[in-house]
Amino acid sequence: MARHVVEGSERQPVEGSRRLHATDPHEEIEVKLKLRRKNDAAYQDLIHKLEQGEAFAAMDRKTFASKFGTSSEDCKKVHAFAAAHGLKVVREAPQSHLMVLTGTVAHFQKAFDVKLDVYTHxxxxxxxxxxxxxxxxxxxxxxxxxxxGLDNRPQARPHFHVRDEKDATGDEPQPIAFNPLQLASHYKFPRGDGRGQCIGILELGGGYREKDLQAYFSLLGVPMPEVVAVSVGGATNDPDHDPQGADVEVALDIEVCGAVAPAAKIAVYFAKNTDADFIEALTTAIHDDVNQPSVISISWGEAEAGSTHQFTTRFNEALQMAALLGITVFASAGDAGSHDAGPDKPDTVDFPASSPFALACGGTRIDEHDDGAEAEVVWNDGAKGGATGGGISTRFERPVWQDGLSVSRTKGDAIALTHRGVPDVAGDASPASGYFVIVGGRVGVVGGTSAVAPLWAGLVARINGIKGAPLGFVTPRLYRQAGVCKDIRHGNNGGFASGKGWDACTGIGVPNGDAIARAL
Structure with missing residues (x-):
């Protein structure tokens, strides 16, 4: 019987890893398969229209599943394959082209012609x-x-920076901090509370404590939003009690979007930090018939080069699903400047922010001067303090709404943008002008582009509530509406410089919420 390579599935050990030994052949593991869709030609026609910036009515979840889900015939073939190889199908979601198998390492190695080893890093x-x-x-x-899921290395990292107050006291300009309501005022968010909306948040670790959230929203004087935890693949709301750990990310995400849209339900999808679980978390949120998020915020990511092509392709397709269903997805652009893969690596961008179907969120720093005036610049606090991610994708072609744009290198001339440029928009992200949060019973100040995605998610939830319908895939329209974002023209993120119009540091700029609401 012939064996066929799954396109884009090639893997290598993480750089710096050391092989320890073969994996126990009797160990039980879980592996996720992504399957083809029905009616692919019709699907690709719709995606082409999205890519051309055409606007059309969003599809409901039931219609999408019926028209573009996985066929029952294909599912039956996977069931037969699993049975023949000693594997078991434990979950299937044909609406999102997903089937989940369990079995021993030995059975999976034979079924997929791979060898699994244990590494340390x-x-x-x-x-x-x-x-x-x-x-x-x-x-x-x-x-x-x-x-x-054959490989279970960590797939993504959260994009937050906890401010070290000892280091911050000598900074020029002096560090400041905001709560999300102050930033909503700074960015002229329209009046509203997100009523009737649900914001989905993806988390690959950590958890939240009800008493932290109650204390935070009480401190701000806003109603406590309804927050629900959704388990994906067995992961749960599990606070790790690490003051620098994933709990900070979870608290930041909930507290930022919950403060600016307190009447919206917040559904937090907890998953393990693997490529398989990251995709399942996203597709679970997209096809969640119970909570029905109209906005999704993702504050986790990794350099494009750190992911297999099969992962980025299938994740990008899930983001396309969200666009077809009228769901707006925001993704943090990263906190390592233009060097997302590391300081000694070539310039690269963060995924999933580099997907054309995610609205990529870069970062700024707000400087307050002695006269009380505020200036906003590209976030770049150096190697220790972090800097906004941004640059040029190597995985995705330039979308039509970025046609004709150029990118300015910090050292060198401007060059035409040939592939997807990151980010699309920006917002306050520097720890030096960070966000007050409460996590583990303590008040702290946190920055990072992790804060920008939920801030924008809260803005769109407000607009959706006012409009009474989801904005959906807004990226092309934002690029075509002059004046809805304030251009940021000062600073760089290492490899790229800001300038007039779109740039690879802050995109088209920071929001003017009222203008966005009027335009969209």
Whole structure:
């Protein structure tokens, strides 16, 4: 029987990893398969219209599942394959082209022609990894488009920076801090509270404590929003009690969007930090018939080069689903400047912010001067303090709404943008002008582009509530509406400089919420 490579599935160990030993062949693991969709030609026609910036009515979840889900025939073939290889199908979601299998390492190695080993890494610790591609037999060729979860290395990192007050006292200009309501006023958000909306938040670790949220919203004098935790793949709301850990990310996300849209429900989708679970978290949120988020905020990501092509392709397709269903998705652009893969690596951008179907959120710093005036510049506080992510994708072509744009390098001339440029928009992100949060019973100041995604999510939830309908895929319209964002023209993120119009530091700028509401 012939074996066929799953396109884009090639893997290598994380740089700096050391192989320890073979994985226990009797260990039970879970693997997620992404399958092809029905009616692909009709689907691609709709995606082409989105890519051309055409506006059309959003599709409801039931219609999408019926028209573009996975066929029952393809699902049956996977069931047969699993049974023949000692594997078991434990979950299937044909509306999002997902089937989840369990079995032993030995059975999975034989079924997909891979070898799984245990590696150790100074930063990521132990993980199960593989090298080379994944294979499928004749009967699944073209049906299975990705095999995820054989490798369980950490897939993403949160994009936040906790301000170190000892280091901040000598800064010029002096550090300041805001609560989200002050920033909503600074960015002229329209009056509203997000009533009737749900904001989905993806989290790949950590958790929240009710008493922290109650204390925070009481301190701001706004009603406590309804917050629900949604388990994905067995992960739960599980605070880790680490003052520098994922709990900070979870608190920041909930407190920022909850403060500016307190009448919106907030659904927090908890998943494990792997490529397989990251995709399942997103598709679960998109197809959640119970909570029905109209806005999704993602504050986790990784350099494009750190992901397999099968992962970025399938994740991008999930973001396309969100666009077709009228869901606006915001993604943090990263906190390592133009060097998202590391200071000694070539310039690169963060994924999923680099997907054309995510609204990529970069960062600024707000400086308050002695006369009380505020100036806003590109966030770049140096290697220790962080800087806004931004640059040029190597995975995605330039979308039509970025046609004719150029990018200015910090050292060198402007060059024409040939691939997807990141970010699209920006907002306050520097720890030096950070956000007050409460986490673990303590008040602190946190920055990072992690704060910008939920801030924009709260803005769109407000507008959706006012409009009585979701804005949906707004990116092309934002680029075409002059004056809805304030241009940021000073600063750089390492490799790229800001300037007039779109740039690879702050995109088209920071929001003028009233203008966005009027235009959209």
């Amino acid at each position: 100074p930063k990521y610790g132990r993980y199960r990894g593989r090298t080379g591609p994944v294979h499928v037999p004749d009967e699944l060729e073209g049906i299975v488009t990705a095999v995820l």
